[in-house]
Amino acid sequence: xxxxxxxxxxxxxxxxxxxxxxxxxxxxxxxxxxxxxxxxxxxxxxxxxxxxxxxxxxxxxxxxxxxxxxxxxxxxxxxxxxxxxxxxxxxxxxxxxxxxxxxxxxxxxxxxxxxxxxxxxxxxxxxxxxxxxxxxxxxxxxxxxxxxxxxxxxxxxxxxxxxxxxxxxxxxxxxxxxxxxxxxxxxxxxxxxxxxxxxxxxxxxxxxxxxxxxxxxxxxxxxxxxxxxxxxxxxxxxxxxxxxxxxxxxxxxxxxxxxxxxxxxxxxxxxxxxxxxxxxxxxxxxxxxxxxxxxxxxxxxxxxxxxxxxxxxxxx
Numbered sequence: 001x002x003x004x005x006x007x008x009x010x011x012x013x014x015x016x017x018x019x020x021x022x023x024x025x026x027x028x029x030x031x032x033x034x035x036x037x038x039x040x041x042x043x044x045x046x047x048x049x050x051x052x053x054x055x056x057x058x059x060x061x062x063x064x065x066x067x068x069x070x071x072x073x074x075x076x077x078x079x080x081x082x083x084x085x086x087x088x089x090x091x092x093x094x095x096x097x098x099x100x101x102x103x104x105x106x107x108x109x110x111x112x113x114x115x116x117x118x119x120x121x122x123x124x125x126x127x128x129x130x131x132x133x134x135x136x137x138x139x140x141x142x143x144x145x146x147x148x149x150x151x152x153x154x155x156x157x158x159x160x161x162x163x164x165x166x167x168x169x170x171x172x173x174x175x176x177x178x179x180x181x182x183x184x185x186x187x188x189x190x191x192x193x194x195x196x197x198x199x200x201x202x203x204x205x206x207x208x209x210x211x212x213x214x215x216x217x218x219x220x221x222x223x224x225x226x227x228x229x230x231x232x233x234x235x236x237x238x239x240x241x242x243x244x245x246x247x248x249x250x251x252x253x254x255x256x257x258x259x260x261x262x263x264x265x266x267x268x269x270x271x272x273x274x275x276x277x278x279x280x281x282x283x284x285x286x287x288x289x290x291x292x293x294x295x296x297x298x299x300x301x302x303x304x305x306x307x308x309x310x311x312x313x314x315x316x
Contacts, residue, residue, distance in 0.1 A: 016043030017254040022104040024048040024096060026087050026144060027114030029065025032169070032216055032242045036111055037069055039246035040253065041078030045109070048100045049073075050083040056116055087114060088135050093143035097151055109165045109253035110148045112141040112191075122182045130183045137187035141168055141194060145209075149202050156205040165253045166202075168195045168211040170264065175213055175275065176310050188213075192264060192277075199262035208261035210252050213275065215268035216242040239269035248272055281306045 023040045027033040029051030037047050051066035066082040073080040083099045085092035100107040115137045118129035145166060152164045173181050174188025192211055199209040217240040238244075245267045251257055252265075266273040282305040284298040 016045070017256050018109075018250060019044030021045045021108040021254065022048070022100050022106050023109040023111065023253060024050060024083075024100055024107065024144070024148070025111040025113060026050040026096070026140065028069055029053055032214060032245060033111075033113040034065075034069050035216075035242040035246045036113065036249050037080065038073060038076075039243070039250045040109075040111075041073040041076065041080060043250055043254070045078075045253075046104050047073060047078070047080040048083055048096065048103070049080050050085070050087060050096055050114065052084060052086060052114075054116060087144050088140040090143060094147045096144055097147040101151070106162075107148060107151060107164070108162065109167070110144055111167045111169075111249060111253060112144055113169045114140050115169070115187075117181070117184055119180050119184070120182075121180055125182060133183040134187050134190075137184070138190045138194070141191050145194070145198055149198070149205070149207065152202065152207050153205045161206040163255050163258075164202075164205075164207040165257070166195075166198065166207065166209040167249050167252045168209065170195075170211045170213045172213050172215060172266070175264075175266075177312050179312055195264065196262055203261065208257070210257075210261060211264045212245065212249060212252075213264060213266045214242075214245040215266070216240055216245050244269055 018040055021040075021044070023045040025033050025037045025040065025047060028037040028047075028049040033051065037049050041047050049066045049069045051069075053065045066084055070080040070082045081099065081103050083096050085095045085099075087093045087096055097107060116133070118133050120126070120129060145168075148164075148166070152162050155162050168191050170191045171184070171188040172178070173185040174190075174192055177185045195209055195211040198207075202209060248265060248267045252260065264275040264277065266275055282302040284302055286294070286298070290298065
């Protein structure tokens with residue numbers, strides 16, 4: 001997908017809500033990550049733009065996309081630096097955090113966004129394609145979070161409690177499942193679990209961790225969901241533009257979102273939804289062990305009272 005013709009807005013005359021914050025965005029060379037990087041810069045942040053420049057399936061690689069976004073941000077009056085390391089390796093993730101510290105002296109916000117697709121139905125899904133998608137999405141969230149968290153913990157122990165934020169990127173596929181995307185759905189669901197654990201573990205160090213499940217037109221979605229992601233006619237609101245998701249991501253990465261942590265948000269077009277996750281539904285308690293027949297009869301009754309499951313993501 002080619003970059004949109006419209007570049008980032010010029011940083012506002014007033015200080016933005018992220019003025020002087022240092023923000024890392026992974027997978028920021030294109031799509032949602034690019035939109036987030038521009039939006040943070042427009043609100044006064046200094047941005048570390050990470051991207052390997054790989055294809056939609058993770059093949060190849062080029063430093064061009066990351067450097068192009070940096071030049072766009074600088075041309076608009078912002079401050080940014082490129083990082084081309086592989087954040088799904090310990091070396092790459094550690095060097096990403098060092099890039100922020102060496103260039104700007106600190107790190108305030110981490111936006112985990114990098115990823116790619118290798119879609120197959122389960123019976124046709126190769127083990128290598130499973131591992132590759134798990135690696136970039138799930139491990140690629142864990143490792144930057146680990147090294148950023150270690151830095152913030154050290155700051156807190158030194159008496160400099162940070163006002164730090166992490167925004168992880170899940171998906172509707174992680175919330176509901178998506179036919180033909182078993183590897184991607186499992187990885188994105190794992191990110192939600194990781195978000196909840198990180199929010200609990202890092203709270204004592206002044207770190208807030210939230211996740212988004214965005215829907216937008218990117219290289220990863222414009223083919224898979226071609227009808228839904230099609231651009232509108234000229235002049236109409238482009239509901240699937242990735243830039244629609246970025247305002248929430250910027251707010252979550254700012255000091256304005258104090259007190260918000262361990263949350264999952266859906267973001268699409270002009271709509272923001274707070275997701276409420278797994279909550280107990282109808283329950284039956286015998287007070288003793290069930291027989292299989294009794295358990296089945298009770299479960300049938302509970303299902304009759306329960307809400308039906310949501311539609312599988314992408315089954316449109």
